[in-house]
Amino acid sequence: MTRQVDRRTLSLQLLPMSVPDTPPVGQAGLATWGAVADTGTAPLPGLGLCPGEVAELLVRLEYQGDQPLPYQLQVSGNFPRSWYNLHTEGSELHSSHATEAVVRFRPEADFFEARQTLAPEQTLPLDFQGEVRAYQLSSAGQPGELMAREPFHLFLRPRSLYPQFLPAVYREVDFIGRFLKIFEQSFEPAVQTFQSLWAYLDPLTAPEALLPFLAQWVGWHNEATWSVAQQRSLIRRAMEIYRWRGTRRGLQLYLHLYTGLSLHDPTRSDLQQPIQIHTASQQGFVLGETDLGPMAILGGGKPLHFRVKLCPARGQFLDETLVRSIIEQEKPAVCTYDLEIVPIEEATHA
Structure with a gap:
C-alpha cells in the first residue's frame, strides 16, 4: 500500500527563464486553466517563446515531510507535445531539500511559414495554457495521488527588431510588435543583403548560383569538369592570369590553381x-658554329x-x-x- 502524504508538505514553484517582451493583450482572460484558478494577486507565470529557439521553465519543488517521497512530474497543456522535454533530478524528494526540474520548450523554426493560408474567420493561436503536476508514485511505480499543481502560460512571438526603434509606450503594446514584424519580414532580407553585398561579389564567398555571373563579369570561361572550389579560385584570380598570359609565371599560376599542386x-x-x-x-644547325661535312646533321x-x-x-x-x-x-x-x-x-x- 502507498502511504498517504499531507499535500501541504510539498510546494511547487515555476520560474520562467525568459519572459515576454510585452504583456500580451487579454492575459487577464487566461487566468484560469482546468479547475485551478489564480486567486492571488500575482499573475500566473508566463514564458516567452520564439520559433526555433529554446526557452526553459524551471520547476522548483520543496518537501517538508519526514520520509523520502517518490514522485513524478507531468506537463500538460493545449500546445503540441513535440514542443517540450522534461528533465528531472532523480525520482525521490527528501525533507528540507529543494529539487529542481527543467521543462525545455522549442517550437518548430517554421511555425509561421509552415501554416496554410487562414480563412478570414480563422486565427492562428499564439497564446497557450499549460500546467505542471507533481504526483506521488505508488509502490508499483505508477502515478498516484496528485500532490501539487501549478498553471502557466506560453506566449509564442516571432523575434522582431523594429519595435526597439519605437518609444517605450508603443513597445509595450503586443499588437504593434506583431504588426511591425510583417514589414520586417519584407524589408530585412534586402537590408541584410545590402550589408553583406561584398560577400556576394567575392567568388570565394558568393553563392554557387552566382558564379556564372561573376565569371562572365571578368570574361572567364568555366569548364564543366571544374569543381566549385576550382571555379572560385580561378575566377578570383582571373585578372592576374590575364596579366601574366604568355609567360612561364602565368602558365605556372594557372596550373597551380587548377591542379592544386604547390607552386614551389x-x-x-x-x-x-x-x-x-x-x-x-x-x-639546331647554326651557321658559323657547325662545319659542313659528311657527318653534319641539319635540324635536331x-x-x-x-x-x-x-x-x-x-x-x-x-x-x-x-x-x-x-x-x-x-x-x-x-x-x-x-x-x-x-x-x-x-x-x-x-
Whole structure:
C-alpha cells in the first residue's frame, strides 16, 4: 500500500527563464486553466517563446515531510507535445531539500511559414495554457495521488527588431510588435543583403548560383569538369592570369590553381618540384658554329620549345585533355611543348 502524504508538505514553484517582451493583450482572460484558478494577486507565470529557439521553465519543488517521497512530474497543456522535454533530478524528494526540474520548450523554426493560408474567420493561436503536476508514485511505480499543481502560460512571438526603434509606450503594446514584424519580414532580407553585398561579389564567398555571373563579369570561361572550389579560385584570380598570359609565371599560376599542386616546395630539388616548366636548350644547325661535312646533321632542335612536367600525389587524377587546353590557351602561339604527368613517387625515382 502507498502511504498517504499531507499535500501541504510539498510546494511547487515555476520560474520562467525568459519572459515576454510585452504583456500580451487579454492575459487577464487566461487566468484560469482546468479547475485551478489564480486567486492571488500575482499573475500566473508566463514564458516567452520564439520559433526555433529554446526557452526553459524551471520547476522548483520543496518537501517538508519526514520520509523520502517518490514522485513524478507531468506537463500538460493545449500546445503540441513535440514542443517540450522534461528533465528531472532523480525520482525521490527528501525533507528540507529543494529539487529542481527543467521543462525545455522549442517550437518548430517554421511555425509561421509552415501554416496554410487562414480563412478570414480563422486565427492562428499564439497564446497557450499549460500546467505542471507533481504526483506521488505508488509502490508499483505508477502515478498516484496528485500532490501539487501549478498553471502557466506560453506566449509564442516571432523575434522582431523594429519595435526597439519605437518609444517605450508603443513597445509595450503586443499588437504593434506583431504588426511591425510583417514589414520586417519584407524589408530585412534586402537590408541584410545590402550589408553583406561584398560577400556576394567575392567568388570565394558568393553563392554557387552566382558564379556564372561573376565569371562572365571578368570574361572567364568555366569548364564543366571544374569543381566549385576550382571555379572560385580561378575566377578570383582571373585578372592576374590575364596579366601574366604568355609567360612561364602565368602558365605556372594557372596550373597551380587548377591542379592544386604547390607552386614551389622548398623541401624538394628543382627536378622534383610539383610543377616544372623547362625551356629546351638544344640548338639546331647554326651557321658559323657547325662545319659542313659528311657527318653534319641539319635540324635536331626545336626552337621556342618548352617542357611541362606535373608531379601529382599518387591517386590524384589530372585531366590531361584539360591540362593541354590550359597550356594551349596560355602559351605564345609560336611555341611548342611536351607534357608529362608523373606521380610524385615515380618522379622521385626518375
